[in-house]
Amino acid sequence: MRHNQRRVRRGNYYRNGDFRQQNQPYCKRCVQHRYSGAYDNRQSYGQKIRVEQSKSDCFGRGEGFIGIQQKLMFLESIGDPSDLKKLDIKQLPALCDELRKELIQTVEQNGGHLASNLGVVELTVALHYVFDIRDKIIWDVGHQSYVHKLLTGRFKDFSTLRKKDGLSGFPDITESQYDAFGTGHASTAISAGLGLAKARDIKHDDFSVVCVVGDGALTGGLSYEGLNSIDGTNMLIVFNDNDMSIGKNVGSATKNLSRVRVRKGYLKFKSGLEKTVGKIPLIGKPIVKFLKSIKRAVKLSCLRNIYFENFDIKYVGPVKGHDVKELVSYLKSIKENVKKPTVLHVITKKGFGLPEAEENPALYHSLACKTDNSQINMSEIVGRELLNLGEDERVVAVSAAMTQGVGLKGFAEKYPERFFDVGIAESHAVTFCAGLAAGGFKPFFAVYSTFMQRAYDQILHDVAVQKLNVTMLIDHAGFVGEDGQTHQGLFDIAALLPVPGMTLLAPADDVELKQMLAFAYLYGEPLAIRYPAKICRSFGAEFRFGVWRRMNEISSDIALLAVGGRCLDAALDAAEILASQSIAAEVYNCSTLKPFDEDCLKALESKRLVITLEEGVKKGGFGEAVAARLRKPVCIGLGVDDKFVRHATVEQQLEENGLTAGNIAGIVKSNLF
Known part of the structure; x- marks a missing residue:
């Protein structure tokens, strides 16, 4: 092995809630401690692991991110959960090793959510080892x-x-029969699971319902609405407690949950006791095994927790x-013996196995695919500009666990003192901002477009009706690429255009974004x-409120109206293609979506053809609104049809929905000749 190897001292090694196995190879710079694999043909859980490692294995994201070329002895044999049940329980830890290897290698190549998946390897294996194919597992x-x-x-x-x-x-649910319910946003699993359990009971069916819910999801009010309605329904809620959502969890709910957790002193005492007793010749290990069985029995029958018992759970x-074996034991006992709503509180560590x-x-929550690092990060622009605006003590920033x-x-x-992370509670965040504005402050709420959807009633009722000075910074608007249909930012234009008194802006680049933030600071509505x-x-676009700025010097009876930088880029390229074929087309940067540029609309009446481009749904969108105002010209709107856009690269999604220069130029020509 290339790096300096060490062995963890015998006995359980406890660090921040992390229970490692005994006497496993440990390399400070390698991916894992016990999960970095053997450096010889050692016995691991009764099975030999063959390892081949070369310098090319270090492929990654800074020191320590390496790959292990290791034969997947168990994972390759699992075609469905019934194959998992054929394994001896002693083989499950080795399967967990293989799963972590596969996760790291695939996410390194494809991007995706790494830390959260590394944290639930043992839990997921235990769930599928205990529960049957007919049972329903819902992942919040x-x-x-x-x-x-x-x-x-x-x-x-x-x-x-x-x-x-x-x-x-x-x-x-369209991908596999084992995906009992489609998810993508937080705090939905308990309500969905309760619905499945009630459907089961009405039909007198027989299967288990398991909801895997993180402590981050319990900062969202929907979880409590679900808990409040359980009313004795037999279902299992696995409380995956890693003290994280995407970032560090916040709020009183999290503080209350932390009181449920085992204190670190107790954990150290228990680990030390097991180590000491286990060394007693002949009888040490049987005593430890007996004490563990007593502990499990006490937890199953005697321990109480007021936090959940208030819901009669x-x-x-x-x-x-x-500890996959311990998880299997608890899950089997609950499945076989408990016939009421139950919470199994599981302590995990996000990112477990990768130092x-x-x-x-938070950094390893979601890794991006390998992309061009020269791209301009708009979120960073917002952060820097708000730092400058923050010199005014009336400026407040709000986040919802992001x-x-x-x-x-x-x-x-x-x-x-002027920053508030409210947890996964977008509805609360908007009304909270409304209250701050009513109190004389200038709140900026930064939120992904897909999550803004969860607060629509509050935007209408609490902000717009009262015309309060709240600025919503809608990040990840438009196509988001590989996160797919649950995370696309395609509905905000159609949602916000009809809201009375709402002003909606869409910068083409970083320059306009900075100017819009300065405008928002002074706007007051x-x-x-x-x-x-x-x-x-960057287009070097100068923002002028309420003005659709023409981006080329061409005069023509064809107009391309673009919303946002990617559409503007495509429109300008389309104009160049057309110009090479002696067809002129004007290109406009429509950075103010509401209110409309009335002067420009009047000028557009004399055009022969108007094409609008937007990264959003066409129904109720910008193009439809423009077409409703124009009487004479042919008006064609390009955007997303009545569908959800699945995962792909952003470039593929733009092409799929016709927002490319070649397609735009083709539409122009087909409507002229």
């Missing part, structure tokens, strides 16, 4: 379902994860989430700015 949020996919017949296709026409990065735990991910789980993702980490560090995560080029 769903980004942690990669291991579930690997164990349910999708191993051979796993290399297509998040690729066009390949496996989705989230549960998808039985509580079991906490349980070590990286970099363990130490910085602080780093929306670029607000710097603001949070510099102005902690409800305002939304939509922008993609990244753009490829």
Whole structure:
């Protein structure tokens, strides 16, 4: 092995809730401790692991991100969960090793959610080992379902994860019978699982319903609405407690949940006791085994937790989430003996098995595909500009569990008293901002477009009706690529255009975005700015409120109206293609979507052909609104038809929906001749 090898001291090694196995090879720079694999043909859980490693294995994302060329002895043999049940329980830890290897290698190549999946390997194996094919397992949020996919017949296709026409990065009921319910947003699993359980009971059917819910999801109000309605329904809620959502969890709910967790002193004492007693000759190990059985019996029958018992739900735990054998034991006992709503509290560590991910789980929450690093990060632009605006003590920034993702980490560090991460609670965030505005502050709420959808009533009722000074920074607007249909930012234009008193802006580049943020600071009324995560080029566009600026000097009876930088880029390229064929076309940057540029609309009446381009649904969108205002010219709207857009690259999604220069030029020519 290239790096310096060490062995973990005998006995369990406890670090931040991480229970490692005994006497396993440990390399400080390698991917894992016990998961970095053997450096000889050692015995591992009764099976030999063959390892071949070369310098080319270090492929990655900084020191320590390496691949292990290791034969997948167990994973390749699992065609569906019934094959998993054929394994001896002693072989499950080795299967977990293989799963982690496959996760790291595939996510390195395809991008995706790494830390959350590394944290649920043992839990997922245990669930499928205990529960049957007919049972329903629902994954809240769903980004942690990669291991579930690997164990349910999708191993051979796993290399297509998040690729066009390949496996989705989230549960998808059209993809597999084992995906009981499609998810993508947080806090939905309990309500969905309750619905499945009620349907089962009405039909007098017989299967188990299991909802895997993270502590981050319990910062969302929908989870509590589901808990409040359970009313004795037999279902299992696996509380995956890693003290994280995407970033560090926040709020009183999280503090209350933390009181449920085992204290670190107790964990150290228990680990030390097991180590000491286990060394007693002959009788040590049997005593430890007996004490563990007593502990499980006590947790199953005696331990109480007021937090969940307020909902009349039985509580079991906490349980070590990286001990697959212990998880199997608890799950079997609950399945066979408990016939009421139950919470199994499982302590896991996000990123477990990859030191970099363990130490910085927010960074490794979602890894992007290998892309052009020259792209302009719009979230970072927002963060830097808000830092400058934050010199005014009336400026407040709000995030919904996405602080780093929306670029607000710097603001949070510099102005902690005026930064609020409200958790996965977008509805609350909007009304909270409304209250701040009513109190004389200037709140900026940064949120992904797909998550903004969860707060539509609050935007209408609490912000717009009262004409309050709230600015919504709608990140990841338009096509988002590999995250797919549950995360596309394609509905915000159609949702916000009809809202009375709402102003909607869409910058073409970083220059306009900066100017729009300065405008928002002074504006004083409800305002939304939509922008993609990244753009490829800067146009040097100067923002003028309410003006659709012409971007070329050509005079023509053909007009291309573009919304956002990617559409503007395509429109300008289309104009060049047409110019090479002696066809002139004017190109407009429509950066103010509401209100319309009335002067430009009047000028467009004299045109022969008007084509609008937007990264959004056509129904109710910008193009439809423009067409409704124009009487004479032929008006064609390009955007997304009445469908959900599945995962692919952004470029593929643009092409699929006709937003490319070649297609635009073709439409112009077909309507002229």
